[in-house]
Structures are given as structure tokens and as C-alpha cells.
Amino acid sequence: MRVPWKWLNEYVNLPWDPQEAAHRLTMAGVCVEELIYDELGVTSVVSARIMEVEPHPTRPGQKVGILDTGAEKLQIVSGAPGFEKGNITLVAPPGACLPGGLRIEAREVDGVLSEGMVVCSNELLTGQAPRPLEDIILLPAGTSPGVPASDLFELDDWVMDLDLTVNYSHCLGILGVAMEAAALARRPLKLPEVLARGQWAGPHGSRDPEPNAPGNPEFRLDLPEPEACPRYVGKLVEDVRFAYSPVNMERRLMLAGQRPLNLVVDVTNYVMLETGQPLHAFDADQIADNTIIVRSSKPGETLVTLDGIERELPENTILITDPSGPIGIAGIMGGKHTEVTKNTRRVLIESAYFDPLTVRLASQKLKLRTEAALRFEKGLDPTAQTAVAERAAALIGSLAGGMPVPGYTEANYLDITPKRILLRMQTVERLLGTRISAETCREILERVNFQVDQDVFHAQAPSIAVTVPPRRVDIHGEVDLVEEVARHSGYDSFGTGDLSGAVPGGITDPKLLCVEKIRDLLVSHGGLECITNSLISREDLARLGWDSDDPRGNPVPLQHPLSSEESVLRTGIIPGLVKVASSNIRSGIQGMFIWEVGRVFFPADRSSDGGLPLETTQIGLVSYGVLKPKTWLGGPEEAGFYHMKGVIHSLLNLLGISDVKYLPKAGMPFHPGRSAKIAAHMSTVGEIGDLHPACLKELDIPVPVTACWLSLDGLLSMVKPKGFVPPSRLMPVERDLAVIVPEEVPGGEVVEAIRQTGRHLDSVALFDVWRKPPVPPGHKSLAFRLVYQPTDKTLTEEDLAEDRERIMERLRKDCNAVLRS
Amino acid sequence: MQESCASGMDHDLRDLAELERLILQQISESSTIDELEGVRIRYLGRKGEISALLKHIGNLAPEQRPVFGAAVNALRDKVTQMIAARKAELDREALEQSLARDTIDVSLPGEVFELGGLHPLTKALREITSILSSMGFTVYESREAETDDMNFVKLNVPKGHPARDMQETFYLTGTTLLRTHTSPGQIRGMLALEGKLPVRFIVPGRVYRRDQTDASHHPVFFQVEGLAIDADVTFKQLRGVISALMNRFFGQDVKIRLRPSYFPFTEPSCEVDISCVFCKGEGCSVCGNSGYLEVAGAGMVHPQVLINGGYDPEEVSGFAFGFGLDRLAMLKYGIDDIRLLYGNDKRFLSQFRGL
Numbered sequence A: 001m002r003v004p005w006k007w008l009n010e011y012v013n014l015p016w017d018p019q020e021a022a023h024r025l026t027m028a029g030v031c032v033e034e035l036i037y038d039e040l041g042v043t044s045v046v047s048a049r050i051m052e053v054e055p056h057p058t059r060p061g062q063k064v065g066i067l068d069t070g071a072e073k074l075q076i077v078s079g080a081p082g083f084e085k086g087n088i089t090l091v092a093p094p095g096a097c098l099p100g101g102l103r104i105e106a107r108e109v110d111g112v113l114s115e116g117m118v119v120c121s122n123e124l125l126t127g128q129a130p131r132p133l134e135d136i137i138l139l140p141a142g143t144s145p146g147v148p149a150s151d152l153f154e155l156d157d158w159v160m161d162l163d164l165t166v167n168y169s170h171c172l173g174i175l176g177v178a179m180e181a182a183a184l185a186r187r188p189l190k191l192p193e194v195l196a197r198g199q200w201a202g203p204h205g206s207r208d209p210e211p212n213a214p215g216n217p218e219f220r221l222d223l224p225e226p227e228a229c230p231r232y233v234g235k236l237v238e239d240v241r242f243a244y245s246p247v248n249m250e251r252r253l254m255l256a257g258q259r260p261l262n263l264v265v266d267v268t269n270y271v272m273l274e275t276g277q278p279l280h281a282f283d284a285d286q287i288a289d290n291t292i293i294v295r296s297s298k299p300g301e302t303l304v305t306l307d308g309i310e311r312e313l314p315e316n317t318i319l320i321t322d323p324s325g326p327i328g329i330a331g332i333m334g335g336k337h338t339e340v341t342k343n344t345r346r347v348l349i350e351s352a353y354f355d356p357l358t359v360r361l362a363s364q365k366l367k368l369r370t371e372a373a374l375r376f377e378k379g380l381d382p383t384a385q386t387a388v389a390e391r392a393a394a395l396i397g398s399l400a401g402g403m404p405v406p407g408y409t410e411a412n413y414l415d416i417t418p419k420r421i422l423l424r425m426q427t428v429e430r431l432l433g434t435r436i437s438a439e440t441c442r443e444i445l446e447r448v449n450f451q452v453d454q455d456v457f458h459a460q461a462p463s464i465a466v467t468v469p470p471r472r473v474d475i476h477g478e479v480d481l482v483e484e485v486a487r488h489s490g491y492d493s494f495g496t497g498d499l500s501g502a503v504p505g506g507i508t509d510p511k512l513l514c515v516e517k518i519r520d521l522l523v524s525h526g527g528l529e530c531i532t533n534s535l536i537s538r539e540d541l542a543r544l545g546w547d548s549d550d551p552r553g554n555p556v557p558l559q560h561p562l563s564s565e566e567s568v569l570r571t572g573i574i575p576g577l578v579k580v581a582s583s584n585i586r587s588g589i590q591g592m593f594i595w596e597v598g599r600v601f602f603p604a605d606r607s608s609d610g611g612l613p614l615e616t617t618q619i620g621l622v623s624y625g626v627l628k629p630k631t632w633l634g635g636p637e638e639a640g641f642y643h644m645k646g647v648i649h650s651l652l653n654l655l656g657i658s659d660v661k662y663l664p665k666a667g668m669p670f671h672p673g674r675s676a677k678i679a680a681h682m683s684t685v686g687e688i689g690d691l692h693p694a695c696l697k698e699l700d701i702p703v704p705v706t707a708c709w710l711s712l713d714g715l716l717s718m719v720k721p722k723g724f725v726p727p728s729r730l731m732p733v734e735r736d737l738a739v740i741v742p743e744e745v746p747g748g749e750v751v752e753a754i755r756q757t758g759r760h761l762d763s764v765a766l767f768d769v770w771r772k773p774p775v776p777p778g779h780k781s782l783a784f785r786l787v788y789q790p791t792d793k794t795l796t797e798e799d800l801a802e803d804r805e806r807i808m809e810r811l812r813k814d815c816n817a818v819l820r821s
Numbered sequence B: 001m002q003e004s005c006a007s008g009m010d011h012d013l014r015d016l017a018e019l020e021r022l023i024l025q026q027i028s029e030s031s032t033i034d035e036l037e038g039v040r041i042r043y044l045g046r047k048g049e050i051s052a053l054l055k056h057i058g059n060l061a062p063e064q065r066p067v068f069g070a071a072v073n074a075l076r077d078k079v080t081q082m083i084a085a086r087k088a089e090l091d092r093e094a095l096e097q098s099l100a101r102d103t104i105d106v107s108l109p110g111e112v113f114e115l116g117g118l119h120p121l122t123k124a125l126r127e128i129t130s131i132l133s134s135m136g137f138t139v140y141e142s143r144e145a146e147t148d149d150m151n152f153v154k155l156n157v158p159k160g161h162p163a164r165d166m167q168e169t170f171y172l173t174g175t176t177l178l179r180t181h182t183s184p185g186q187i188r189g190m191l192a193l194e195g196k197l198p199v200r201f202i203v204p205g206r207v208y209r210r211d212q213t214d215a216s217h218h219p220v221f222f223q224v225e226g227l228a229i230d231a232d233v234t235f236k237q238l239r240g241v242i243s244a245l246m247n248r249f250f251g252q253d254v255k256i257r258l259r260p261s262y263f264p265f266t267e268p269s270c271e272v273d274i275s276c277v278f279c280k281g282e283g284c285s286v287c288g289n290s291g292y293l294e295v296a297g298a299g300m301v302h303p304q305v306l307i308n309g310g311y312d313p314e315e316v317s318g319f320a321f322g323f324g325l326d327r328l329a330m331l332k333y334g335i336d337d338i339r340l341l342y343g344n345d346k347r348f349l350s351q352f353r354g355l
């Protein structure tokens, strides 16, 4: 909301400059997002008396006048009705500037010199030509000539642009902001006379300013749905003449972000901006049968709204109707047919209370977020309708000669009893950590129109009974009053404290601790951590060959994604990492080893709570290209299956998981001959492999890529606390063993067989694979280093030979192995 | 006979002097350990000349023995000593040669170890976790997919509440969604503690909002939620914890201010502003010339939220805070575009490998 500074100061005389006021308001919760100096760029426009006027010699309707600006006499040609001898007006002499950079020059009108121009409000405020029926500005009789326009009108002003939180509906009118500012400055608030008479914003709500006026019999009103429209006030004004608003009112509306139209409409907007209560003006003569019915929309109903657009009215939209059909969308926008025009003579001012949620939903459905709707949906003062209608009617009466008809057309189903809340000083201290006296609380609350009853002061447990003005729809309970006291005291005034009681903190969940250790391990192995979007596309999954047969090809979709690129929840980390690899390849990065730890999602199964998707944590790893450049010492080190497998080995070592098998051939997206399922303790915890060439082609990646995923939840469930074995006093013994096996025997099986068969074996390391002569074709030679760790007695050569024979016997039987001599 | 004997001994003594000269010359001329060892064996070995002379003493007349014996022993000692000295000299030379031979070019580069690195968001989160850990906060991880009830209703945001506009939501179904903030973690965390006190944990993690991606928005980003509940937790303590966090994360000179704001699940509520880390509060484009940066939302836990978490607002009070991890990391590292965080360009990530 935009608050013009001079307008604000009409209600409270603030002791601050706009900057200071903006700061004070912001620190009290009325957030001033921006302070703007709004300048029109009007210069040298001054008041002038029209000394004499004669008809233009040749041009009918035009007049030639002599104007006195005090400093000079100017001859000016004008056809305006107000251009008459004796009137005081505004003149823009040659050299003067109007908005939009318009510079005035002397010119000839049919052979008569015109030294400048006399201006109308539209020219002064927008630099545009007069509107239909618009006269030049006529100043009060006593105005001296030569007074600059900027001294006569609020042309240039500071504007505070407020960014209000949704609970601050009481600041949706400038008076509301003024009340906050007045409280902060401890200055009195000056209400317009009608509002003061109606006790607007008082602790018990507003009253009818004309309580004794008779009800208005001219209009019939029917509120068949009081939940949606519980209160409706219609105020009739007769004998309205078409007029434009006074310059200052137009300018204030402009500063507040509204376009002036005509006096009646401007007044409804002006009073809405002033009080926060939206108003609408109908041309009363266009309302059929003088009858207003506020009801829900019927299927197929349409309305041409004020903006000229014909709108289909969604179901459950509350409408203002007459017997012929809709004439307005309640709380959102009026209809074109009943709009106030230059011919309007009778005006019905609508001042109503609509259900916030109903307005909100309709406004969302219609995508029509009008100033009125934005106010109604936040919840307004349910008592202010008559006072505000009266204020508008009085303004129209005083400015356009209209005659407000005493009384209202009114229906009211609301029974507003102001809330009474007990505020205990103990609660204030308990929440804020600072003692604030009951007296201070009372002062603060009374300054913003709460009523505080003193009779409940108690020395032991002091507390005050607070009556909440009905306009303060944000105040529900004691804590809301604590906030009210706190924000007016200043949030930064309570000092700083420490949490009492030493409590051990940090990561206590062993699983989370493991994750951090895994992160460190991956970093130490050269992995760069990535964080990728968990919203991906179905195409990302399809490119990896995860189709509808695969659970990973059936992701959880978003109902209303922003784009198809981010339309489903990821079912794996690899899709995101592969995209990272791809974009880095396109940037010319020669190689990368990247990883990510994050959640993956699968559709809810029947047992899950609340229909929530299954959420598990996964580690994804991807590598390609040169990981370590070739140096004079060797290399390069390339990404590939065995590099990745080595990393996984370290990771599983870290977790103390040693019962791990790599079962050949994982599914898509992996190369069938260069991939494996990773099984720990007999259950699959992940997959590893080079990407399938078909995937690489789909992904448009020109180099081999290796990938792996691990189920973190699966792995962490296998982590068990481990004891230790005291180191043996005996020296370990090393022996080498080389065997020749047929090519189809997996090396891993040979290792496993040795490990299972050998006694006192500490480790088995494969250090050579040889496929050339003398190894026969179709065979390979595998060379192992066996490290024995005797525990109780030194191993003799006989013991070692015996073990070697035992191992060979097993290998001959299970692996078709022969000893390589 | 006597004379001849005497003259014979004189002769032997003269020979001894000659022998000594010869041996010493040979020692000094030995250029290797092996040569020196040859000299030693030749004279001091069991069959060496000096050993023979010692045996020869027995053949001398008894009166000649002491003189001659003493001379030979002296010779033996001297030779032994000289050989040892020469050996030490040769050892030293050999060592020096081997040192020279084994000298390497230390200017050549060493083995390359490619350092991996944590993502800047992880780095920032670790720092924040460590700071808050020191104040007794533990880490609680909550779900990313949530129910409407947990994400909104339990946090005082019923259907139709205008506060729902503050957060554009990705719905999965009519009742499930992607959490728009880490705040539902407050409720889940409280319920998990089953009324135990004190409550002091943080909930870090991803949150989701229907925001078009630009330099400061990404539909997925990270928040860290904090919650402390006990018999006497106050707004004053909230300020203390937030100040300590910001001062340790950004530096001691950062000033804190708390500005009244609105969150349905806290009351009183505030925005946490810190003095701009770029202009030190002077005003710059980053802080919109205000000198302050908005970094977090916070407040005292709303009584209804305490009740929803299984705590009695008449017995306990609490504070909660929540901030955008992305924003804090971006401010700390001077990153001006959030897309860099999710683009994962190696040249970007590599710069965060150090401390």
C-alpha cells in the first residue's frame, strides 16, 4: 500500500521527517518497503488574476484575456468556461514546465499572441489535455497572484510504499497507519469529523453517526446468504452533479497509485484508502426495482465488469444483484451497467462486510486481485460500514453538491461483541524475558484504541483486562497482546540472553553422523559434492531407460508443475548427476568425479501415512574422463568401473561392511557387461557400472561415464558397532600364489575361495592379471599376495605349504585352476 | 755373540721404522675400503707381518725381548689406529659421494592428489550446525513430502488463510505437498520428543516453492529451522541465540536487529535483519541502500503450535527461527546468483574445496 506523506500528516502531525517516520513504522511492524519522492516536474506555474477578457477577434468560442501574475501581465487565449474576468486561476507562462516534460511557449492563435496557457487539473497533474467537461482550475477568491502551484497543491510528495504482513489489515487504510504513527510519536490522532462522530476504530467498534435518522425506504435489500454477506449498508446521495475531484484529491489518489476518474468514484476510492473499508458507487437509477439482493452466482451467469470485460462468474461467487441480474461481484468489482457516469444523478454507496474467505476464493478463481478484494480477504472492521458510508456521502455532498439522504438501506446479521482478553504481566515477562509494568502495557494499548480496565490490577499477579477493538481481527489471545506491547516497545529493547542450562548439542543421530563421515570420505577420494534439483522430468528418467516397467520410471508427479522440466520427484540421484556431467562436458571440462547425497521419492504404498510418498536417502556417484592428469610421475588416472569400485570399497570399509558381493549385470542405465549389483549381507544396496551406450546416445554424451548409486538407508542399517582384536605379537608372513583359470571364471570367486579356505589369512590382494603366453588362450593368470597373520604360534614352512595345498585343492575343484609354476 | 746380537736387534729396530713408514704410506694411499682392508690383513692379519714379528719376539735373546716387543706393539697400535682413521675418512667420502649421487631435483612437482570438495551449501550448513551445536541444538531431519495438515494446518494456517499466499505450494495430491518450509519439522520433532524437555533442535533441509527460477529464486532451496522449548525460554534468549549465530557465521562486527513481522506459527514474530555484510551498513545495491539484510524469520512459538506438538503453553514457552541456507551461504561467499549453487559447474564447485 502507498501512503502519501502529506495525506498521512493530515491525520497526525508527526515530529519526524519521512525517513525517520518510515524507520519507526518499520521497526514497529508497519513495514515501509520503499520511500519514494514522487515529483511531477511542474515549474513556474503560478496563480494569476484574470484582469479582463474579450472575445477572440476571429476564432468563435475563444477568448483573449490579460492575466496578472503579480510579476507580469500576460495575454492569453483560452476557451475555458472559467476564463472570465475576476477569476483567479493557474497560469503556465512561457518557460513553465508541466508533467511529462511539457515546456510551455508563447504561440499565436489565429493572429493573437498567447503568452502561455491557463491550466486544468489534468494538465497540471498529468500534462495531458483537458478531459471532457473539464474546466480550468479556479482558485479561491482571496488567493494572491504569483503563488507557485506547488504551494497551492500537494504536487510533489514523499510516498511510503508499505509491504504489510497479512495480519495488518488494520493498516490497509491511511488512518490505520496514522494511528500507529500517532501512538509511536505520542501525538494525537485527528479523525475526520464524521468518523469521529461515529467513533470509528473505537474500542467497541464504530457506531452509526446518524443514529436517529429514519431507515431509507427507497431501497429494498435482501441478504439471503448472511454467512457470505452478513452486513450491507447502502447510502443514497441525490442531486449529484458530474464533477472532477479537487486537485489535491486527484493528486493524492495518484500518489496512492489510483487513477482519478470522477468525483463520486474518486470519493469511494479516497475513503477506502483513508479507512481501509472498500466502497462501491452505483448509479442508483440503473438498479432495477430499487432492489438489491446479495446472493451466490447461478450456473452460467455472466457480468460485464467496470473494466469492460465480460466475465463468467464461477460457482459460489457472491454477487450484488437486482431483480434483472448481477450488478457487481461482491467485494471485487462492480458492473459496467450500473457504473457512475456523467449523467448520474442518484448514487447508491455500498459499504458492506463480506466473508473474507469467500471473497478470497472468488478473487483467486476470477484472477481479479483488486484493491477491494485484497482488503476484504484480510478481514476488516465489521462495525465501520455506516460510519464510512456516511463519510463518503458527506464528502460527495460537500464537493459535488449532492444531497445525502438521511438514513441507510441496511441489513446486519453480525453481532459484534468486542473480545476481552486478560493480559498477565507474568506472561509478558515469561515470553519476552523482560519485565514490563502493567502501567506501561496500558499506555501502549490505549494509544492504539484498546480499552484497558484498571480494576483487575493486583499487586501479587498483576494483569489487565483488555477490550480489543473489532477492527483488530489479528488479536485472538494473550500472546497477540504481548506482541502488541513488544512491537510498540521496540523488539530490540529487551536485551540479549543465553539459553539457560547446558545441554549437549550436535548431531546425535548415528545415521546422520555416518552421512557426514561418508561426505568426508568422498571428498578425500577426490569427489566433488553436487546439489541437484530434486524436481526433474519424465524424460530425464526415460533417457536412462527407466520405463514404466521400472519403479524408477514411475515417479511421483506434481499436480501443477511450473514446467515439464521440473514436473516429477526424482527416483534416483543419477539422473541429476548425469545432467551435471553433460553440462560440464559441454563446458569443456575434461573429467569429473561427482556425488550427491539426497532424498529420492516413490509413490505411496497403501500402508504409508497420509498418502505420503516413500522417501529414502541415496548416494549417487558419477565420473567421466581424466580424473588426474598425466604427470612426469605417471598417470593419467581415468574414470572408470574400477576407480568407482575402489571408492565404493573405501566407503564400505568406512562403514565396516565387509560381506559385499558384486553380482554381474545391473539393469538400465548400465552396460550389461560392465556393471554389477552391489549386495551386502545378501541384500542389494546399490548398483555400479559404466553407462549403457544407448543411454549415452540419448543423453548426447560423447564419452564413457561411470555411475553408481547406493541406498544409504540400506547401508546404514548394516552398520554395527565393532570390537577390536588385540594385535598379535607374531610377525605377519607374506606368500605369493599364482594360478591359471579359464577366462569365464570371475576373479572375485577365486579371491573369495582363497579367503574362505586359507587359515590365518589376513588379506588376499590380486596384484597381477596376465593373459598372454605362456598362459594358454582362453585362460588368465591371477597372481595374489597372501598375508598370513599367525595368532598363537609361528607358522612353519610346513604349515604354509599345507595351507597352499589346501587352497589349491579348493581352486582346482571350484575354479578349474592350475598352479602357475 | 752379544754384540752381534745387539747389532742384530738394532738392525731389527731400524727395519721396524722402515716397515712403519711403508705401512703408513700404504694406508694413506688406500683409496677404497677394500684396499685398506687388504693393508690391514697384510700387516695385522693372523698371518700378517706384524703378527709374525710378534711371534718372532720369542726367538730373541731374553734381554732384547722387552725393547723389541715394546716397539712391535707400538707399531701394531699405531697401524691399527691409522687404519681406523683412514677407514673413517673413506666412509665419510663414500657417504658424501652417495649423497651427491642420490640428490634429486626438488623443484619438480610432486604427486598429484585431486582434492574433492563439499558443496558450498553443505559447508555453510556444517558451520551453522557446529555453531548451534555449541548452544545445545541437535539435528533432526524431517520429511520433504508432507501433508497439508503438517505443513499448514498444524502451524495455524488453515485452508483459505491469506498466509498461504506467502508460499506458493507444489501439491502432489489434494492433501499432500512438498513442504514449503522446514517448519513442519517443528511439529514432527516435538511429537518425536513426546513432551521431554528441553527441546532444542534444528531441522535443515530442502524446501519447495512455485517460484520461477531467477538470480534469487529457485523452486528448490534449503532452509534451517530451529526450535527451543523449556520452562523459561524467552524472546530475549532468541535474540541471544540469533546474535551468536550471526556473529560467528558472519563476523563479530555484524549488527542484529529484530523487526516485527508475521508468521502464523509464532507470536510475537519477527524478521531478523543483519547489518549489510557488503557495505557494513552504509547502504549499497545489495541491501537496497537500507544498510540491512533480511536473513531470517523468528518468534515465540504460538501456544496452539505448542499444543499441536504435545506441550502445554501454560507450562513451557519456546522460540523458533528459520532461515534460508542459500541466502546465508550466498551472503557469506559473495555469490550473487542462486543458479550457480544448483548449476554444479566444476569451475564453481572447485573453488569451495578449501577450508
Ligand SMILES: [Zn+2]
Residues within 6 Å of the ligand: B276, B277, B278, B279, B280, B281, B282, B283, B284, B285, B286, B287, B288, B289, B291, B292
Ligand atoms: Zn549494503
